[in-house]
Structure formats: structure tokens, C-alpha cells
Amino acid sequence: MTDDLPNPALLPAGLADLLPPEAEREAALVEAMMAVFAAHGYERVKPPLLEFEDSLLAGSGAAVAEQTFRLMDPVSQRMMGLRADTTPQVARIAATRLGREARPLRLCYAGQVLRVRGTQLAPERQLPQAGVELIGGAAPAADAEVATVAVEALAVIGVTEVSLDVTLPTMVPALLEAAGATSPLRQRLARALDRKDSAAVAALVQDQGGVLAVLPGLMAAAGPADGALAALEEAALPPAARAIAENAAAVLAAIRASAPGLRITLDPVEFRGFRYHTGVAFTLYGPGMSGELARGGRYLSQNEEPATGMTLYPDAVLRAAPATEPKPRLFLPLGADGAAFRAQGFATVAALAPEDTPQRLRCTHELKDGAAVPVMSKD
Amino acid sequence: MTDDLPNPALLPAGLADLLPPEAEREAALVEAMMAVFAAHGYERVKPPLLEFEDSLLAGSGAAVAEQTFRLMDPVSQRMMGLRADTTPQVARIAATRLGREARPLRLCYAGQVLRVRGTQLAPERQLPQAGVELIGGAAPAADAEVATVAVEALAVIGVTEVSLDVTLPTMVPALLEAAGATSPLRQRLARALDRKDSAAVAALVQDQGGVLAVLPGLMAAAGPADGALAALEEAALPPAARAIAENAAAVLAAIRASAPGLRITLDPVEFRGFRYHTGVAFTLYGPGMSGELARGGRYLSQNEEPATGMTLYPDAVLRAAPATEPKPRLFLPLGADGAAFRAQGFATVAALAPEDTPQRLRCTHELKDGAAVPVMSKD
Structure with missing residues (x-):
């Protein structure tokens, strides 16, 4: 049945009600x-x-x-x-x-x-x-x-x-700056890096030599943080890029110190x-x-x-997040007081009219001789 | 946190930041x-x-x-x-x-x-x-x-x-309806009731007699719920108004039953x-x-x-609401671990640089020999 799905005419696209629970x-x-x-x-x-x-x-x-x-x-x-x-x-x-x-x-x-x-x-x-x-x-x-x-x-x-x-x-911009890359080259490199197209990146930096030659290696090093940090350590980086790499190493060392088991990856050339x-x-x-x-x-x-x-x-x-158990719902007959049960963690649901029953009010528990007991299925 | 007043140029009228705490x-x-x-x-x-x-x-x-x-x-x-x-x-x-x-x-x-x-x-x-x-x-x-x-x-x-x-x-509308009051009279009465002008109300209903004659008495009965309910009980109400009064009495009796100490007032003719x-x-x-x-x-x-x-x-x-005590703030020197203190109810505030001091970070407590002790004033 589709009747329980939200009616698209009711709410604007992308705006939704969050329901119980x-x-x-x-x-x-x-x-x-x-x-x-x-x-x-x-x-x-x-x-x-x-x-x-x-x-x-x-x-x-x-x-x-x-x-x-x-x-x-x-x-x-x-x-x-x-x-x-x-x-x-x-x-x-x-x-x-x-x-x-x-x-x-x-x-x-x-x-x-x-x-x-x-x-x-x-x-x-x-x-x-x-x-x-x-x-x-x-x-x-x-x-x-x-x-x-x-x-x-x-x-x-x-x-x-x-x-x-x-x-x-800031790593890629720092390398481009140090290389004095022209604006067309910057745009082509940005596009190639964006597509993760290592062949295109390699082709673009081949003629340049110098600073940009590190790009293919840094691109390939993206992955678990330790490997990527080692690649940054070994790469021939100009001073601004070296500072960025050293700062990253310091941040990651501090994270490792307080969250030793955390899975960390590092992509030195991602900038999208x-x-x-x-x-x-x-x-x-x-x-x-x-x-x-x-x-x-x-x-x-x-x-x-x-x-x-x-x-x-x-x-x-x-x-x-893992699902959480909702509170048990305890049916309170007309006039019953539920304060003691609320203090025990029940949500109490009071009958307000004779037709209110535990089943109708979706209760999990009802009162029997002053105690909360699970509601028996009526089938 | 500071006594600085908001700059009216910063935010539109009636829109404000809520600050700590x-x-x-x-x-x-x-x-x-x-x-x-x-x-x-x-x-x-x-x-x-x-x-x-x-x-x-x-x-x-x-x-x-x-x-x-x-x-x-x-x-x-x-x-x-x-x-x-x-x-x-x-x-x-x-x-x-x-x-x-x-x-x-x-x-x-x-x-x-x-x-x-x-x-x-x-x-x-x-x-x-x-x-x-x-x-x-x-x-x-x-x-x-x-x-x-x-x-x-x-x-x-x-x-x-x-x-x-x-x-x-719904009480005043029910009385006006039962009285077959004309539209100009309704407007004049509404205005007089709105202003709580009992002399005007009395003058307006004087010539009418019948149903509307109860209005001055009901107006005077506004106050503690018991008195107002008694006035409604005694008033000569047409059937629709009587049903409203009886419903009110039932609601108030049910409130009294679960909140005996609650101060309740009842104004039978208020409708603004x-x-x-x-x-x-x-x-x-x-x-x-x-x-x-x-x-x-x-x-x-x-x-x-x-x-x-x-x-x-x-x-x-x-x-x-009464003010609540904010969590005590415990200064953590560079590299100290605060998990045990957070579990005790402290907010821990970690130093990130040598210039961070307990006073600067507005801490109430600092660590002395592994224990949290109140920060001494520097004065």
C-alpha cells in the first residue's frame, strides 16, 4: 500500500515531517x-x-x-x-x-x-x-x-x-603557486585532479618538471593516513607545501594520541x-x-x-545509529494514577473514555492488581 | 558571558542570539x-x-x-x-x-x-x-x-x-446567539466586554432583558474558579450556554482531581x-x-x-525558572586526559598552547596532584 507514504502535494520537495519514533x-x-x-x-x-x-x-x-x-x-x-x-x-x-x-x-x-x-x-x-x-x-x-x-x-x-x-x-593551490603555473594549466590540473584522472595529471605535469612533479605521487598516496604522511614526508615540497604537510602530520599525531583506534585516511591532493x-x-x-x-x-x-x-x-x-527501544506504554484505566509507573520508566497512557482500551492506545502494558503486566495479544 | 548589549545594527529587530549559559x-x-x-x-x-x-x-x-x-x-x-x-x-x-x-x-x-x-x-x-x-x-x-x-x-x-x-x-457568542442579538449590539457588547467596562455592559443589556441579563453577573464572577463556577451554576443560561458551563465544571473537576494545589481562575465572559x-x-x-x-x-x-x-x-x-548551576570547568594542562573528570560531571577545558591558563579559559578548577581543586583567585 502506498497510502502511508507522504503525499507529494502536501509538502514541498525536500521538506518532510519526522514522525514517531x-x-x-x-x-x-x-x-x-x-x-x-x-x-x-x-x-x-x-x-x-x-x-x-x-x-x-x-x-x-x-x-x-x-x-x-x-x-x-x-x-x-x-x-x-x-x-x-x-x-x-x-x-x-x-x-x-x-x-x-x-x-x-x-x-x-x-x-x-x-x-x-x-x-x-x-x-x-x-x-x-x-x-x-x-x-x-x-x-x-x-x-x-x-x-x-x-x-x-x-x-x-x-x-x-x-x-x-x-x-x-590548500596543498594543491600551494604547489601551483610555487610552480608559477599558468591559469590554463591550473584549470586543466584542477579538472584532472577532480576526476581523479592520474593519467591526465601525469601528462600535464610531465613537461613542467620541478615542483609539480610531486603531484602523481601524492595522488597515488591517498589512502590510510600513515602511508600518505610517509609520501608527503619523502616528497620534494616547496616551503609552503612543506608547512602544510608538517601541520597535517602534527594534527594527525594529536588525533592518534586521543583516539588510537580511529580509522583515518588522508588525501593530500583532494580539494573539492x-x-x-x-x-x-x-x-x-x-x-x-x-x-x-x-x-x-x-x-x-x-x-x-x-x-x-x-x-x-x-x-x-x-x-x-543503532535503534533504541521506545519506552513501554502502560494503559491507565479511567481515573487511575500513573505517577509511580512513570517514575519506573513507563510512558503512561490514560483512558479518557470507556472505548479507550490498551490495544486501541497501542499500549504494551496494562494494570493487573496494581502491577504493570504485558498486554496479551487478542488473537 | 559579557554585559555587552547587542548592537541593533547586527540583527533584525526581534531576532536575537541566545548566549551562554x-x-x-x-x-x-x-x-x-x-x-x-x-x-x-x-x-x-x-x-x-x-x-x-x-x-x-x-x-x-x-x-x-x-x-x-x-x-x-x-x-x-x-x-x-x-x-x-x-x-x-x-x-x-x-x-x-x-x-x-x-x-x-x-x-x-x-x-x-x-x-x-x-x-x-x-x-x-x-x-x-x-x-x-x-x-x-x-x-x-x-x-x-x-x-x-x-x-x-x-x-x-x-x-x-x-x-x-x-x-x-464560546460562552458570550452562545448568549448573543440565544438572545438573537443584532449585529450592532454584538459589536458594542464585544467592545465593552473587551474593555472590561461593566457599566457599559450593564447599560447595553438593560433594555434587552432575557438571556443577556446574565452578562453583568458573569462578568463580576470572574476570579477564583469556585466562585465563578457557582455563578455559572446559578445563572439562568439558555441550553447551549448551560452545556458550556457544565463542560467547564467537568474540566475543572478533573484538573482539581490530578492537581489539587493548583491556583485556578475562571473568567466566563473573556473571549479575546x-x-x-x-x-x-x-x-x-x-x-x-x-x-x-x-x-x-x-x-x-x-x-x-x-x-x-x-x-x-x-x-x-x-x-x-530558577537559575541552574553550570558545570564546574576543569583546566587540563597540555596533553592531560580528562575522561575520568568528565565522567564525574566536570566540563574539561584543554590547554592547546602554553599561553592557555585556567584563568584565561574561565576555569573553576585545575589539576593538583591528579585531583581537581578550585582555582585560586590571582588577586
């Missing part, structure tokens, strides 16, 4: 992850859903400008945007309301973001986000902390088999989709086919403050 | 209230922030149509609205996705709503809501349940000195601000000057299903 599970796992952030000293902020577009689209917000719903504010006659990402708002708070707090500032948030259009792979236009931002600290230990705190938040809700993909979005990152960038993948659970990395916050953070996607986390 | 407190009290709803068998739903305006503004949604931000959906080319109230969305879910579930259906929700304009008294344009809806039950016990569950939710977070104001928004209520309507007031903490009452859900519910306002609840 998923809505409860999502809320519970968001708060469990936020509790992990709080335990590591991240303090919660709650920016509004709507704000002026010029502050919303500043800095890292420029990356989601095309995805931002815009509205005229009837009060100020200025344009507002519905946030498509929370990081730019946290950057604004850090720079203004909390501008005089000592650094580093550790902030966390949970809420909804909205997007003008979904994609074929990700049709959702409303997405929950929960994340951490560490603002005003440039140490590799800061990047390692946001990554391992995200891993711990997932572990707390039972998502343990995760894999951390690390990329260095990390439009505002200025250092390491992270993607956390869940077990099996559950996909991306979080993204993050180093960026510049407002006023050029160094910052790093991770955003978790609770909708994806919900799909990856 | 308030954002954390608000989230905690919302989840504590939702846990009370769940314990009474209310199952959580999460409708999207945006949906087509025709479904958003149907039924009880019509009451907030003027307050609803509208957007063109670039995918369907249809108009969407940003929800200004959650009840109409829950009504849609109950009638469609959950249309075949047995009644009564108990649903709860927590989220944000947005409004086009604030008022002078309530300038906020983004408001959190958390509420319960009981759909498909017409018994007075249902109205009593939503009211007492809301009172219990407030008690759990320490807001105990509340007062429940009950009104009967309850534009879609079809039976009793509730307002929960907090202690002192904390104002309205919740509103609700009986209404017709989609497909004319009888329904009742309560919406709590977590921003107001936050102001009424």
Missing part, C-alpha cells in the same frame, strides 16, 4: 552529542534562524549564498536570509557579542538550516546541524580536538565504526567542496553505506581569527 | 518538559519549518496568517510559509500521515516559530514553542490532561507557583485572543511578573476532529 530519537541523539560537546567545555549558543543577509553571507557564509532563502524584512526594509549554515552565525557571535572573551573560545550549537534547492543525492532542503567551533586557536591540537570530540559524540550514541577522511585543500578551508579539512563517514556524518576543518572566522570546527548531520547520524 | 538552559528545560510529555504517552513529531501556505494557514493556522513570512518555492513555484505556530502542522500530520492511527492521538513537539512583526509588549519575532496536542478525544478529561501535563512539565524544571486561567470563549477555540481555553501564568508561560485549549483539528492542546513558551519559561 524517529523525531524522538533524533532529538535524543542531538542532546546526547551536545552533552559531549559541553563536557569538553564547548558552550552553547543559539543564533536566530533569520538574520540580515550581509552578515549571514559574510566569510564562510559566501559558500552557501546561492543556497540561502532570502526575505524582505518588513520592519527594516533590508534583506534577510534564512540560515543555510550555522558556522557564519557563530563567527559573528564570536566577533561581536563575545568579541572580548579570552581565546580560544569554544562554542557549540544545534538547530535547523534551510536550503533553496536539494540535490539528487541529498534532496533535503531542511537539515539539522549540531556542531562545535573553536575560535582563536591555531594549534594543531585544536583541529585534533574538534575531530576527536565529534568522534566521541558519535560513539556515545552507539556509532562507533566511523572513518575520518582528512584532506589538505572545501571552499573556505585554510588548513586540514575533515569528513567523518559512518559504517556501511550510512555516508557523511560530519564535516569540518580549519577556516578563518570573522576578523581573520584562526578557527576550526566540526558540523554533525543528525539526520545522517540517525540513519547510522 | 542561557542557550544551554533553554535547551535543557525544553528537553525536560518534552520528557514529561513523553512520560504521559505523547509521541514527538517534527514538522518542517517551511511548508505550503495553504496547509500552513488552514484551520487554526488562519489565526496567524498575517504573522506568517511567505516565500516562493523555486522548485514548485508555489507559495510557502515559515511557520508562525506549530499546532496547524500537527493537525495536518494527524489528519494525513497519522490519519489511520486510533484516536485519541497524543503528539508533542518542540521547535522554533517565526513572526513577521513583534508587538511592543512582545517584540520577539522568533519564539521557541514546546507543546502537546491530544487529537480525537472530546472528553473533559482530555482538556484536564493537557493542562495538568503542562503544569507538571513546569514543576519538573522548578516553576511551581503557576496559576491557570480558564476562559470560555482565542480566535479558534471551541471549548475551554487555558493560559498558564508564572510566578511574579514572569507572565504567560503557556496557552492552549480545545479546538477543531483538521477534518473537524475534536482536539485539545497546550503550547508552552520556553523563552518565558526560561525567565521564570
